[in-house]
Amino acid sequence: MSTLFKNADILVRKEGKIGFLRSAYLGVDGAYIDYVSEKAPAKEYNAVKDMSGKLLIPGLVNAHTHTPMTLLRGVGSGLPLQRWLFEAIFPVEDKMTARDVVIGARFAILEMLACGTTCYQDMYWDYGELAPMVLESGIKVNAGAVLQMNDPSAQWAKDFFERRFAATERFFKEYNNAGDGRIHANMQIHSEYLTVDESLERCAEMMQRYGMEVHTHISETRSEHEECIGRHNETPIAHFERFGLLDTGAVCAHCVWVSDEDLDIMARKGATMVHNPSSNLKLGSGIAPVSKAIAKGVNVALGTDGTASNNNLNMFEEMHIASILQNGANNDPLALSAQEAFDMATINGYKALHRDDCGELAEGKKADIVALDMDKPHLLPDADTLALLVYSAQGSDVCMTMVDGKVLYENGEYKTIDAEKCKTEYLAAAKALLG
Amino acid sequence: MSTLFKNADILVRKEGKIGFLRSAYLGVDGAYIDYVSEKAPAKEYNAVKDMSGKLLIPGLVNAHTHTPMTLLRGVGSGLPLQRWLFEAIFPVEDKMTARDVVIGARFAILEMLACGTTCYQDMYWDYGELAPMVLESGIKVNAGAVLQMNDPSAQWAKDFFERRFAATERFFKEYNNAGDGRIHANMQIHSEYLTVDESLERCAEMMQRYGMEVHTHISETRSEHEECIGRHNETPIAHFERFGLLDTGAVCAHCVWVSDEDLDIMARKGATMVHNPSSNLKLGSGIAPVSKAIAKGVNVALGTDGTASNNNLNMFEEMHIASILQNGANNDPLALSAQEAFDMATINGYKALHRDDCGELAEGKKADIVALDMDKPHLLPDADTLALLVYSAQGSDVCMTMVDGKVLYENGEYKTIDAEKCKTEYLAAAKALLG
Incomplete structure (x- = not known):
């Protein structure tokens, strides 16, 4: 199956710098883009789609989220952090079944596709139950079983770690590269504060053996960061580095309280900072040093975190907030450029998730493409298309989301998920959990 | 003409606290709400509208903006502040005609109605040219001629001030309370830094004479705040207070750098802080002390500022950013509650604009009503409706905007503005201005 988009405005890169082709052509053959030009192609395509008034951009990457937590959207709002977790979130999570999680x-x-997310990194449970559903949906995910050690003196916690450790290996063997690479299995270590040295050693060994990469929470809150220094006389980043856990391009969510030295380590190791501005602001965690990280050469991607602390999965919103937050926090209108913010939401995210064949609308790249309807009052005039994308556009401007050459969402319709059935099951599950 | 909305969820207040009626009735007769209840009314209405799956909320108030600057959306993005103003914005504004401004x-x-704004405060030009168009649109505005004194040693600047001073009085006499009160004329003093003491004295005299209120920019940037102290040995708020300009409930936009004493003065005088989070962040101005202002009893409203520094007019976005920004900046997840954020966008805005007959869905209040379509993935489940409104909802969820009992926007259609003609004229004007 091949499709030619015509009359489209197309976001392209020239030597890294973003520009736009006008009234141009983009050809998709199978899972790949095979043509991008302002001139018509010689090749004939099976289908031709007129994209007048539409802008094609690479799909957005949500590099850190916990998707099953949609069921917990808004739960415990207004409670202080510890009470929110222990009184509102954990009691509901304890009741969740594998079916609820799926x-x-x-x-x-559904929510992610409707606002242009084509790829995400998830952290929840043993991911084996989720993988078949994700494969069926057609979206891309990096995931694995979540490793944590709540209490090294308790047998249940040791058993839990062992089960998840086995699940990590099993998931990797069964699902890594499944769906022509749409699933990428990795090693999910919850955090420094929910591990012990012995478990980190074993993780590092398995990571090396399979060539996995680590996804973890790092220095989200000041207390977590400082308590690690108290325990180990080193920061969470330094602690993970000591075990070699950053050696394969780790993805470190939050990094609100990382030190300058931490950023140097991350740059040297090729580790990614995933900035989650909405969640970090909402929970009062603080503002991550994004501009400084970029200046030091750290790859910075973007995430929504879970809906319980956001409360949505809208990457346009994250991109917008990220783009202006650094300026405000640094009292510098040039602290983060529009391109830097857009890159965080797209190409840097794909890089973080070790998907170098995605993130650009260029020949030979995977066809992960989002179309925006630009004929809206808030998107006119088009004096600066990149500024429109970053500062004015909304997730609701997305009119088509394509992954690996397959349209998954178009004008409110889902092509791979029975949205009505999915909603009915979801509302029933939420009712059973929340009452 | 009377209309009954049925099967609606309705945001109401009980002793100030926000709650929700479910599957309820709201009656509108003429410009006013005359019925709100979960029980059906005895009265018969001309029309009955089924609002199943919809949530009715009070219209949003954009308490500080510069609407004609839509034509400058995205212009000069990426330039530092002074170059942005002097090299990008001012040269285009110099070319703008009265027709462009309209x-x-x-x-x-169009943009405001589509995302639920029913009332705004505008600052641009001599507002006389704009008033007939605004009246025709049906929306509510507080406005006046913008008073500024660029250079007290230059005759052109003195003449300019005199023209605008006369225009302020003329606009007040001609348009105050026009359209059954939809236009509210006030005194627009650009800022402390674009005035001199003599002009402030004259403004104060006219303000007292007509019972006008002042709308002004206050302490937006650190340098502006500190230069005022250097000139007058007092802050902009203290300076305005000395001339009596806060005596009638002034509306002070930005207030990023106000001191604790400034906040005390504002609370005592009943002056309003208009928080413009997107603009203040984007321009690197900083983060206003909103939580502190509320704690001191200052009325805090919300605005978008102009699209040149935002870059849209989406009050849901401002409400969302405001709600989480204070938490992040103060490292406190309880720094600003969902209700405080919602109040800033609605009832506090109406209060700031001296419109006590609006801002609540209650009998006897003006029917400024927005309906949201809640049947969207990002708005389910409904565990906490207020949290959904503040943290999850998008401007694009608005499906109806009513002002004074008249539907102005519904499901993409405008009832009082020829949107296609308006767009054609707008794009032509933008092209002539921007090339």
């Missing part, structure tokens, strides 16, 4: 994650995919 | 403002109204 139902919540599937509903999250 | 065309830009009318297009802004």
Whole structure:
């Protein structure tokens, strides 16, 4: 199956710098882009789609989220952090079944596709239950079983770690590269504060053996960062580095309280900072040093975190907030450029998730493409298309989301998920959990 | 003409606290709400509208903007502040005609209505040219001629001030309370830094004579705040207070750098802080002390500022950013509650604009009503409706905007503005101005 988009405005890169082709052509053959030009192609395509008034951009990457938590959207709002977790979130999570987790994650995919997310990194449970549903949906995910060690003196915690450790290996063997690479299995270590040295050693060994990469929470809150220094006389980043856990291009969510030295380590190791501005602001965690990280050469990607602390999965919103937040926090209108913010939401995210064949609308790249309807009052005039994308556009401007050459969402319709059935199951699950 | 909305969820207040009626009735007769209840009314209405799956909320108030600047959306993005103003914005503004100003403002109204804004405060030019168009659109505005004194040693600047001073009085006499009160004329003093003491004295005299209120920019940037102290040995707020300009409930936009004493003065005088989070962040101005202002009893409203520094007029976005920004900046997840953020966008805005007959869905209040379509992936489940409104909802969820009992926007259709003609004129004007 091949498709030619014509009369489209297309976001392209020339030596890294973003520019736009006008009234141009983009050809898709199978899962790949095979043509991008302002001139018509010689090749004939099976289908031709007129994209007048539409802008094609690379799909957005949500580099850190917990999709099944859609079921917990808004739960415990207004409580202080510890009470929110222990009184509102954990008691509901304790009741969640594997079926709930799949139902919540599937509903999250509806939301993500509708606002242009083509790829995400998830952290929840043993991901084996989720993988078949994700494959069916057609979206891309990096995931694995979540490793944590709540209490090294308790047998249940040790058993839990062992089960998840085995699940990590099993998931990798069964699902890594499944769906022509749409699933990328990795090693999910919850955080420094929910591990012990012995478990980190074993993780590092398995990571090396399979060539996995680590996804973890790092220095989200000041207390977490400082308590690690108290325990180990080193920061969470330095602690993970000591075990070799950053050696394969780790993805470190949050990094609100990382030190300058931490950023140097991350740059040297090729580790990614995933900035989650909405969640970090909402929970009062603080503002991550994004501009400084970029200046030091750290790859910075963008995430929504879970809906319980956001409360949505809208990457346009994250891109917009990220783009202006650094300026405000640094009292510098040039602290983060529009391109830097857009790159965080797209190409840097794909890089973080070790997907170098995505993130650009260029020949030979995977066809992960989002179309925006630019004929809206808030998107006119078009004096600066990149500024429109970053500062004015909304997730609701997305009119088509394509992954690996397959349209998954178009004008309110989902092509791979029965949205009505999915909603009915979701609302029933939410009712059973929340009452 | 009377209309009954049935099967609606309705945001109401009980002793100030926000709650929700479910599957309820709201009756509108003429410009006023005359019925709100979960029980059906005895009265018969001319029309009955089924609002199943919809949530009715009070219209949003954009308490500080410059609507004709839609024509400048995205212009000069990426330039530092002074170069942005002097090299990008001012040269285009110098070319703008009265017709451009009307065309830009009318297009802004399309954008505002589509995302639920029912009332705004505008600052641009001599507002006389704009008033007939605004009246025709049906939206509410507080406005006046913008008073500024660029250079007290230059005759052109003195003449300019005199023209605008006369225009302020003329606009007040001609348009105050026009359209059954939809236009509210006030005194627009650009800022402390674009005035001299003599002009402030004259403004204060006219303000007292007509019972006008002042709308002004206050302490937006650190340098502006500190230069005022250097000139007058007092802050902009203290300076305005000395001339009596805060005596009638002034509306002070930005207030990023106000001191604790300034906030005390504002609370005592009943002056309003208009928080413009997107603009303040984007321009690197900083983060206003909103939580502190509320704690001190200052009325805090919300604005978008102009699209040149935002870059849209989406009050849902401002409400969302405001709600999480204070938490992040103060490292406190409870720094600003969902209700405080919602109040800033609605009832506090109406209060700031001296419109006590608006801002609540209650009998006897003006029917400024927005309906949201809640049947969207990002708005389910409904565990906490207020949290959904503040943290999850998008401007694009608005499906109806009513002002004074008249539907102005519904499901993409405008009832009082020829949107296609308006767009054609707008794009032509933008092209002539921007090339």
